[in-house]
Amino acid sequence: MEAQEFKSNQYVRFCPGCGDHAILAALTKAMAQIGVPTHETVVISGIGCSSRMPHYLNTYGFNTIHGRGGAIATGVKTSHPELTVWQMSGDGDCLAIGGNHFIHEIRRNVNLNICLFNNRIYGLTKGQYSPTSPKGFVSKSSPFGTVERPFVPAELVMGARGTFFARTLDVDMPTAVDCMVKAHQHKGASVIECLVNCVIFNNGTHSWIADRETRAERSIVLRHGEKMIFGKDNDKGLALDYTNRLIPRLIVVAADDERVLVHDAHEQDPTLHRMLALMGQERYENANAEVQDELPIALGVIRDVEAETYDEAVNKQINEVRSQSHAKTFDELTATLEQW
Amino acid sequence: MKNVVIRFCGDSGDGMQLTGNMFSSLSAILGDEISTLPDFPAEIRAPQGTLGGVSGFQVNLGQGVYTPGDKADVIVAMNAAALKVCVMNKLFHDHAIIIVDTDTFTKVDLEKAQYKTDNPFEELAIKESVQIVPVALTSLTKESLKDSGLDNKSILKSRNMFALGLVCWLFDRPIDKAIHFLEEKFQKKPALIPNNVKVLTDGYNYGQNLALNVIHLDRSAEGIWSMDRSAEGKNKHTLIAGNKATAWGLIAAAQRCGKRLFLGSYPITPATDIMHELAGRKDMNVMVVQAEDEIAGVCTAIGASFAGDLACTSTSGPGLSLKSEAIGLAVMAELPLVVIDVQRGGPSTGLPTKTEQTDLLQAVYGRNGECPVVVMAASNSANCFDYAYRACKIALENMTPVILMTDTYLANGSSVWQIPQLAELPEICPQTVPEELKGQYNPALRDSHSIRYWAIPGMEGFEHRNIGLERDAQTGVISTKPDNHEQMVRARQAKIDQIVEQLPLLEVQGNAQSDTLLVGWGSTEGHLRAAANELNCALAHLNYINPMPKNTAEVMKRYKRVIVCELNTGQLATILRSRVSDVVFEQYNEIQGQPFSVERIVEWVRK
Numbered sequence: 001m002e003a004q005e006f007k008s009n010q011y012v013r014f015c016p017g018c019g020d021h022a023i024l025a026a027l028t029k030a031m032a033q034i035g036v037p038t039h040e041t042v043v044i045s046g047i048g049c050s051s052r053m054p055h056y057l058n059t060y061g062f063n064t065i066h067g068r069g070g071a072i073a074t075g076v077k078t079s080h081p082e083l084t085v086w087q088m089s090g091d092g093d094c095l096a097i098g099g100n101h102f103i104h105e106i107r108r109n110v111n112l113n114i115c116l117f118n119n120r121i122y123g124l125t126k127g128q129y130s131p132t133s134p135k136g137f138v139s140k141s142s143p144f145g146t147v148e149r150p151f152v153p154a155e156l157v158m159g160a161r162g163t164f165f166a167r168t169l170d171v172d173m174p175t176a177v178d179c180m181v182k183a184h185q186h187k188g189a190s191v192i193e194c195l196v197n198c199v200i201f202n203n204g205t206h207s208w209i210a211d212r213e214t215r216a217e218r219s220i221v222l223r224h225g226e227k228m229i230f231g232k233d234n235d236k237g238l239a240l241d242y243t244n245r246l247i248p249r250l251i252v253v254a255a256d257d258e259r260v261l262v263h264d265a266h267e268q269d270p271t272l273h274r275m276l277a278l279m280g281q282e283r284y285e286n287a288n289a290e291v292q293d294e295l296p297i298a299l300g301v302i303r304d305v306e307a308e309t310y311d312e313a314v315n316k317q318i319n320e321v322r323s324q325s326h327a328k329t330f331d332e333l334t335a336t337l338e339q340w
Numbered sequence: 341m342k343n344v345v346i347r348f349c350g351d352s353g354d355g356m357q358l359t360g361n362m363f364s365s366l367s368a369i370l371g372d373e374i375s376t377l378p379d380f381p382a383e384i385r386a387p388q389g390t391l392g393g394v395s396g397f398q399v400n401l402g403q404g405v406y407t408p409g410d411k412a413d414v415i416v417a418m419n420a421a422a423l424k425v426c427v428m429n430k431l432f433h434d435h436a437i438i439i440v441d442t443d444t445f446t447k448v449d450l451e452k453a454q455y456k457t458d459n460p461f462e463e464l465a466i467k468e469s470v471q472i473v474p475v476a477l478t479s480l481t482k483e484s485l486k487d488s489g490l491d492n493k494s495i496l497k498s499r500n501m502f503a504l505g506l507v508c509w510l511f512d513r514p515i516d517k518a519i520h521f522l523e524e525k526f527q528k529k530p531a532l533i534p535n536n537v538k539v540l541t542d543g544y545n546y547g548q549n550l551a552l553n554v555i556h557l558d559r560s561a562e563g564i565w566s567m568d569r570s571a572e573g574k575n576k577h578t579l580i581a582g583n584k585a586t587a588w589g590l591i592a593a594a595q596r597c598g599k600r601l602f603l604g605s606y607p608i609t610p611a612t613d614i615m616h617e618l619a620g621r622k623d624m625n626v627m628v629v630q631a632e633d634e635i636a637g638v639c640t641a642i643g644a645s646f647a648g649d650l651a652c653t654s655t656s657g658p659g660l661s662l663k664s665e666a667i668g669l670a671v672m673a674e675l676p677l678v679v680i681d682v683q684r685g686g687p688s689t690g691l692p693t694k695t696e697q698t699d700l701l702q703a704v705y706g707r708n709g710e711c712p713v714v715v716m717a718a719s720n721s722a723n724c725f726d727y728a729y730r731a732c733k734i735a736l737e738n739m740t741p742v743i744l745m746t747d748t749y750l751a752n753g754s755s756v757w758q759i760p761q762l763a764e765l766p767e768i769c770p771q772t773v774p775e776e777l778k779g780q781y782n783p784a785l786r787d788s789h790s791i792r793y794w795a796i797p798g799m800e801g802f803e804h805r806n807i808g809l810e811r812d813a814q815t816g817v818i819s820t821k822p823d824n825h826e827q828m829v830r831a832r833q834a835k836i837d838q839i840v841e842q843l844p845l846l847e848v849q850g851n852a853q854s855d856t857l858l859v860g861w862g863s864t865e866g867h868l869r870a871a872a873n874e875l876n877c878a879l880a881h882l883n884y885i886n887p888m889p890k891n892t893a894e895v896m897k898r899y900k901r902v903i904v905c906e907l908n909t910g911q912l913a914t915i916l917r918s919r920v921s922d923v924v925f926e927q928y929n930e931i932q933g934q935p936f937s938v939e940r941i942v943e944w945v946r947k
Contacts, residue, residue, distance in 0.1 A: 008805070010817065039800040044643070054805050055818065060797040061805035062646050064639075065669050071604075071636035075643020075651070076797070078629060079602050083647065083797050101639070104632040314629070318622045325623035330595045330762045333588075333624060338524070339576040339759060340369050 001035050003028040008058040019170030019196030020049055020117065024056055026173055027086075027115070030180035031059075036084045044073040045088040046098055049124050050117035050196075053088040067098030070105045073112050074310075081311040084184065087114045092122045095131040095151050106160040108310035109188040113180070116153055116191055119198040120205045120284070127201035136287035139201075150284060153193045154277030154302065158270045164190035165277065166301040170197055171210050175221055175299055182301050188309050208283060209297050222276065222300040224265040229255045230296050237261075238276075238295075250275055252294055265304040273303040343373075343402025345409030346507065347431060348500075350418025352395040353385050355500035359416075360397025361754070362521050363504060366513050368579040368756055372401040375866060376721075377408035377935065378752040382609070382693045389444070389452035394425040406866035408753065410937045412436055414510070416503050418477070419444035420460055421453035427464045437471045439506065441499070443478035475546075477502055484542040488535050498539045505543020515544045580757040582721035582750035583613035586680060589728025590652055591624050592760075596729075597736060597768035599650040601626045604640030606633055606659065609692040610748040611682035614654040634662035638679065642666060645675040646806065648796035650732055652678040657686045657699045660743075661706070667741050668707040669808045671832065674783075674792040676735035676770070680728070683747040685933040694933030695748035697862055700911040703743045704886050710829045712836040714738075715886040717745040717862035722757035724750055727883060729765060736770040738839055739792045745885075747907075749935050750863045770794065773802060782816035783807075790835040839887055846889040849879045856945065857899035859925075861885060861912050867936035868905055874942045885915065893920040903928055905941060 006028040014020040031041065041059040045051035046069035054061030060083075064072050073087040087105075094102045094116050105112060121139065122128040128141035132153065136145040157165045164186045166179035176194065183190035195206045204210075209219040220230035220238065228238040237260030240248040253259055267273070280297035282289075327333045346363070348356045357378055368374045379396040386393030400409040412431055415438040417423040423440055426432060445460060457463045461472065481502045485495045501522075508518050519537050526532045580588075594601035603626065605615040619628040627644075631637040638653040645651035655663060660681045670677040683699045685691025703715045714734055718727040724746055731744040773781055773793035778801035786792045795802035804816065812819035813827050848857070850872035858875075860868040861882040872879040880895050882888065896902050896916070904913040905928040913925045928944050930936055 037800070038803050040798060042647070042797050058803055060803050062643075062673070063805065063807045063809065064642070064673075065665055065808050068635060068639045068666060068669075071631065071639030072643040072646070074631075074636070075602070075604060075629070075640035075645075076647045077643075078640070079600065079627060079644035079649045079651075080647040080797065100632050101636055104636070314627060318625060318627060321622035322625060327623055328625075330588075330592050330624070333591070333621075334759045337576075337578045337759065338365065338369070339578040340371075 001032040003032045006031045006038060006058055008056050010055045012056050013052065014049065015200055017197075017199035018049070019119065019194075019198070020053070022170040022173065023115065023117065023176060023194050023196060024053060026176035027053070027180060028057070029173075030177045030184070031057075033177065033181050034084070034184045040082070041084045041086070042076055043086045043088060044069050044076060046093040047124070048090040048093045048122075050088050050090040050115070051093060067093055067096070068101060069093065070098055070101030070114070074101070074105050074108070074110050077110050077112055078311045078314055081111065081315055085112050087112050088117070089114065090117045091120060091130045091132045091153070095153065095156065103156065103160040106157055106162045106189045106191065109163055109307050111187050111309040111311050112189050113183045114189060114191045115180075115194055117194045117196050118153060119196045119202055121198050121202035123198045123201055132284065134284045134287035138287075145287065152278060152281045152284070153191070155274065157191050158274050158277070158303065162191060162303065163188040163305050163307050164301070165193070165273070165303045166191070167193045167195065167277070167299050169195045169206065169210060169219075169299060172299065179301055182304065186304050188307055218280070218296055219299050220296040222263045222265070222298055222302055224263055224301065224304065226263060228261045228263055231255070250279060250295055265301050266306075268305050270303060277302050343400055343405055343409075344414065344511070345398060345400045345412045346414045346416070347396055347398040347412035347426070348416045348503070349394055349396040349422040349426060350500070351388050351421070352381055352383065352393050353388065353497075354395070354418045355497065356395045356397050356418070358525070359500045359504045360399055362518065362525070363507060363513070364399045364401070364754060365579050366508070366517055366521060367399070367401045367511070368577075369517065370513065373403055373405035373756060374579060375400045375405050375408045375755055376753045377749065380693055382691070387452070389419055389421050389449055391421050391425055391453060394422045396422075396425075396431075406870045407935065407938060410939050414507070415439065416507060417441070418499065418503065419453070420449045420455065423460070424453050424455070424464060427466060432470070434467055434469045435471075437473060438466075439473045439475055439503070441477035442474040443476050475506065480542070480546060481539055484539050485535055488538070490535060498536060501536050501539040502543035502546075505540040505545075506547045508540075509544045509547030515541060575758045575760065577756050577758055579754045580722055580725070581613070581752060581754045582718065582724040582746055583611070583682065583752070584617050585722055585724035585757060586654075586718070586728045586744070586746060586751075587614045587617035587621070589725040590618070590650070590678065590732060591621060591626060592725070592762060592765060593729045593732030593768060594626075594650045595624070595762060596765055597650070597770055599648070599736070599770065602641060602644035602649040602651045603628045603654065604631050604637040604644065604651070605629075605654045606631050606637045608634070608656045608659045610684055610751045611654045611656045611659070611680065613751065614680060614682070634659040635666060638663040638666040638677075641677060642670050642673070642675060645670070645677050646673070646797070648794075648798075650678075650736060651676070652680065652732075654680040654682070656682050656684045656692075657702070658689065660699060660702060664707045667713065667743075668709060668711050670741040671707070671711050671713060672808045672810075673806045674739045674832070674835075675741075675806075676739055676794070677741040678728070678731045678735050679741060679743045681743055681745050682751045683745060691933040693748065695863065695907065695935060696931065696933060697747060697864070697907040698911065698931075699745065700861070700885065700908065701914065703745060704915065710833065712833050712886065714740055714742040714836060714839060715745065716742065716884045717882070718750055719862055719865035719881060719883055721750050721753045721755040725757060733766065733768045734839060734842065736768055737791075738835060739771050739794060740836060745862055747863045772796070773799075778802065784811055784813055784816035786831070789838050790831050837887055840890050843884050843887070843889050845891045846880055846882065846895050848895060849881065851876050852878050854878050855900040857896065857902045858945075859896070859902060859904045859912070859916070860906065864905060864907065864936055867938050867941070870938045871936075871941040871945070874938065875945055877945070882912070885912065888919065893923075896920050896923045902926065903945060905929070905936070907931065907936065
């Protein structure tokens with residue numbers, strides 16, 4: 001299938017230069033690679049810039065209300081597990097107003113592909129801080145800087161017992177497409193944090209890793225089964241350091257160091273996945289702090305483990321009870337009543 | 341006597357609801373008409389023996405039964421607190437019989453129930469015409485189970501069965517039927533059966549052998565006890581509670597139109613039994629999602645509706661408030677959705693276990709924007725089935741959310757239900773898009789009745805984007821054009837308005853020639869019928885509030901005096917005043933968390 005088949009005839013209204021354009025392009029490419037036809041694909045969204053996404057896709061789509069995309073997608077997928085269901089959401093939609101639905105769709109492990117567009121700002125309401133804005137961030141609703149601690153989405157996902165977490169970047173198309181395809185292949189709630197730039201209200205929010213010259217030094221693309229190596233010249237690797245520590249920490253070593261770790265996204269224990277996902281996140285803890293990053297920011301599929309999905313389990317239970325029950329129709333049901 | 345009102349009351353752990361339900365079922369099977377009123381506190385187990393912990397179950401049985409009765413003819417009081425609550429709330433007639441457990445009047449019991457003296461009967465100033473029947477229920481139960489090997493706590497839990505046995509004797513209920521019921525009830529815990537049967541039988545025999553001297557009840561008069569209705573018609577009957585009837589109405593509707601029933605819901609008193617019932621009906625292919633909150637309850641249902649199921653959500657007042665934005669989405673997206681609001685006392689958390697009709701204006705108007713939905717109400721426990729069924733039919737055929745109102749009184753109370761066959765129920769034809777529209781479909785396309793077509797994911801060539809934003813009337817895509825918005829607002833309203841053609845006309849019950857008309861809606865029908873009978877006046881009872889039956893104004897205008905009776909401060913009256921001109925609507929309102937008192941309505945109308 002071609003990416004073109006997944007594009008609707010609607011004019012794309014994201015601002016020129018917005019990172020969402022790139023994610024839309026990646027998504028249609030991924031959908032074409034996945035190959036599920038448009039009429040069996042459903043895209044659900046809430047409210048926000050990212051939630052406009054269904055309009056631009058030639059699938060079944062439902063642009064709903066703020067924050068509730070997760071619950072609505074849960075209803076679609078659970079009632080009709082044969083459909084491929086995507087959810088488009090942003091850091092406000094998913095982590096603020098829709099936070100409850102977000103953690104519960106992850107906890108239940110509903111087989112959804114969730115794109116969480118993180119631009120660390122409310123764009124559609126014209127520039128208020130979001131749950132991922134760094135502490136001290138100055139915005140229209142925080143003219144003196146925020147006093148709140150932000151969420152790290154990966155930490156929230158793993159805290160909710162998430163089975164899949166990937167992180168990608170608007171300017172890195174191959175990784176974005178790869179993460180989306182893998183999210184689809186994964187059975188369960190797959191969260192893809194898409195780091196996107198808001199060119200109008202939060203320009204450059206991800207420039208630390210988005211800039212072409214420095215990206216290779218400041219980020220690492222994790223691939224299951226491969227050594228954790230990064231750097232312009234692929235000369236650096238990640239290792240665990242236990243020196244004088246009860247709990248190890250990640251450190252940067254030379255790429256040929258025998259301690260360099262091999263990425264295992266399928267490991268059930270989330271400890272290392274969480275450590276990897278948290279690398280470089282102190283940069284977003286505090287807008288004003290001078291951060292001397294050594295560790296790169298992790299991109300790619302960080303966690304991808306198996307667990308029974310909610311939609312499967314619900315349908316399985318119904319089928320089991322039905323196959324064992326004598327009464328299957330309303331008239332058979334009423335016949336079981338004490339009556340006269 | 342044509343009918344008798346019995347009230348069982350005791351601690352909320354005393355099993356009064358079970359006792360009352362068993363006695364009601366037993367009586368219904370014997371042919372009595374039944375109306376029940378479970379009346380329990382919000383606390384699951386309030387401190388034992390206190391006034392706050394008293395749980396009651398009232399049943400009216402006999403002939404011409406429209407309500408659970410204002411006041412009881414027979415009271416079974418399991419402890420001193422229960423007796424006091426009955427007296428304080430004037431729950432019995434002057435010639436009532438009160439059976440009391442004399443073992444529960446120790447000094448400690450009296451203190452817990454806040455008696456001030458050592459002589460409770462004197463202190464309560466119970467009239468002499470009331471017959472007090474002292475029975476040492478606790479000691480007799482202990483005696484009955486002394487060889488059972490049960491511990492004291494378990495023995496005390498069986499007191500209710502002794503009381504039930506006693507009442508079965510008092511009203512000539514055959515003990516074998518009661519035993520059969522008990523066996524059914526404890527099917528899953530067979531170990532409990534022998535002891536319970538023993539206590540029940542001993543209670544029955546106690547009445548028979550030790551000659552309880554009950555004088556006022558003429559048990560031989562006008563036989564209400566042995567009426568056999570099994571020959572009547574081909575349909576069988578059963579006793580059903582409102583929540584169960586509601587759940588079964590949804591099941592029937594789904595099966596009638598070949599859709600799967602989906603319920604998204606969150607636990608809330610007094611609606612939760614609907615979810616309980618449906619969660620157990622996987623054999624009927626019902627899918628239940630117990631959501632993370634009220635909003636997710638309705639939203640999962642909207643998702644299932646978008647995907648083509650018959651989707652419902654059940655809730656009570658506070659939950660309806662939380663769901664309002666999402667109901668607006670279903671209005672805008674024009675998706676079928678059934679919202680069941682089992683009303684309780686409000687506002688806020690209010691009176692969770694009590695009954696009230698205070699959500700009407702919320703249901704009709706409580707959303708942002710011009711946001712019309714169908715609002716309808718069941719009017720007795722059994723017809724919750726019919727109205728749940730019709731709510732589904734209207735939603736599926738008109739692509740609209742429907743709010744079905746019931747309340748605590750209907751939900752927990754039971755009445756006799758004539759069991760229908762599925763094929764007898766009206767056909768349901770969902771507004772599925774015709775195949776000819778393949779390739780040209782968009783979500784704004786509607787038929788000549790202004791009803792949008794439903795295309796379901798999985799259908800090839802009908803891919804579309806549905807939205808909560810305003811859409812273009814022609815293309816179905818987002819539109820902010822001024823004229824288009826007005827056109828769409830009116831189209832959504834027209835769709836609801838045309839449903840009036842699908843509704844039955846408003847009927848006048850009682851004495852249509854009278855110059856006084858009582859008007860009510862929802863669960864008060866039984867009480868208002870009883871009041872109208874006594875007043876020899878007319879009654880117009882509404883089951884459809886939005887839209888209203890098209891002869892509503894015409895009916896109201898026929899009467900000199902029109903009195904709108906509601907368990908709120910006048911919500912239907914407010915709506916009627918905005919829709920019916922040239923009629924002066926008087927109001928009779930009670931807001932006590934209880935069903936109407938027929939006596940008080942009659943008195944007020946006559947004054």
